[in-house]
Amino acid sequence: MSVFTKVSHSELQEFLRQYPVGELLGFQGIGEGVENTNYFVDTSDGRWVLTLFERLNYADLPFFLGLMEHLATRGFPGAMPAHTHEGKSLTTLNGKPAALVRRLTGQSVLFPDIEQCRQVGRALAELHIDGQSYAGRCENSRGAAWRLETGRLIAPKVDAGARALIEDELAAQQKLDLSTLPQGVIHADLFRDNVLFVDQRLTGVIDFYYACNDSLAYDLAVTLNDWCFEPDGELNPARWDAMLSAYRGRRELTAAERTAWPLVLRAAALRFWLSRLYDWVFPRGGDMVHIKDPNQYRRILEHHRNTPPPAF
Known part of the structure; x- marks a missing residue:
């Protein structure tokens, strides 16, 4: 499991208060990925993916999140970033830049047809x-x-x-x-x-x-x-x-x-x-x-x- 930065239940609860996503129900680390820390997060308002950026240039992060929103609003099947109560899509958690995006349905395939x-x-x-x-x-x-x-x-x-x-x-x-x-x-x-x-x-x-x-x-x-x-x-x-x-x-x-x-x-x-x-x-x-x-x-x-x- 590629988790470089650990997040506790109480830390995540506090982090989520800045978003209109409801109450925390559960979370778990994601096994894929080699560059960032990722967690699946379930709240009373839906399912999310939390990413803590470990090595990426902070100045580039608005580009990534803006692109995701740009594509999602045009019907492309990409995840929409969540915005805080203040309208921000990029925040911090445990000293790392962080973003919360909607979790998409489906699974990846190992042997595609x-x-x-x-x-x-x-x-x-x-x-x-x-x-x-x-x-x-x-x-x-x-x-x-x-x-x-x-x-x-x-x-x-x-x-x-x-x-x-x-x-x-x-x-x-x-x-x-x-x-x-x-x-x-x-x-x-x-x-x-x-x-x-x-x-x-x-x-x-x-x-x-x-x-x-x-x-x-x-x-x-x-x-x-x-x-x-x-x-x-x-x-x-x-x-x-x-x-x-x-x-x-x-x-x-x-x-x-x-x-x-x-x-x-x-x-x-x-x-x-x-x-x-x-x-x-x-x-x-x-x-x-x-x-x-x-x-x-x-x-x-x-x-x-x-x-x-x-x-x-």
């Missing part, structure tokens, strides 16, 4: 379209500069094979400039555990705390890499085709995006391999902190380096 992949592709395109009217701006904290810096930091601490792969891929990525591709608001972390379903119906997109302004194609690559690869690093062509076709049904990729596509896929795989390696090499303290397997994304990166992506 074709229809679920199709719905995720369509939802991602809708997010990219709706996000064009959002005025907020936030740089990608895990962008090209972060990948270069983190790769150089990790390389001396891993085995020779991983070090050679990191160094070679960082050199290859110098040919890619994502800023030249169509830009907009991206989720940047639309993994399987951040999408909720009730049976075959997509009911929620959650965890917008990596959202930023960056390449739309990069966001699509991040999503495809998670949803359309098997644990052994092999591509599932049927899921890939379903998701990509659904996305393109709402937003077509440009010629520049298609040309850059092989390197974009590699950049997306490198980003998550490096972040998982970092957590492995430099572990943080916490209550049973969940560290994801970095080798999964090494296999995906190696696949993209060795195999051209399916033709459009």
Whole structure:
């Protein structure tokens, strides 16, 4: 359970008094997530998710919460942040920035089917379209500069094979400039555990705390890499085709995006391999902190380096 900051019953009761959400009925830590502390909270006025932000830049938090509200008011299946009696969506708890958002119905899926992949592709395109009217701006904290810096930091601490792969891929990525591709608001972390379903119906997109302004194609690559690869690093062509076709049904990729596509896929795989390696090499303290397997994304990166992506 990734809980870095513990919250007592009395502390949570006091915190909730600033919101028009009724009385506290119960709460529990959430097992997913590696960046923030999250709790499910039940009150007499509904079900909520409480997030305490552990490492995010405080100045960026209004961007995330404003984006969630922007999308929710346009019918996108995202969580609506709660506002205090004074109209604030960002507060503090136990010395950490905190936010309370409506808990969405549904569950994430570990083994998605074709229809679920199709719905995720369509939802991602809708997010990219709706996000064009959002005025907020936030740089990608895990962008090209972060990948270069983190790769150089990790390389001396891993085995020779991983070090050679990191160094070679960082050199290859110098040919890619994502800023030249169509830009907009991206989720940047639309993994399987951040999408909720009730049976075959997509009911929620959650965890917008990596959202930023960056390449739309990069966001699509991040999503495809998670949803359309098997644990052994092999591509599932049927899921890939379903998701990509659904996305393109709402937003077509440009010629520049298609040309850059092989390197974009590699950049997306490198980003998550490096972040998982970092957590492995430099572990943080916490209550049973969940560290994801970095080798999964090494296999995906190696696949993209060795195999051209399916033709459009």
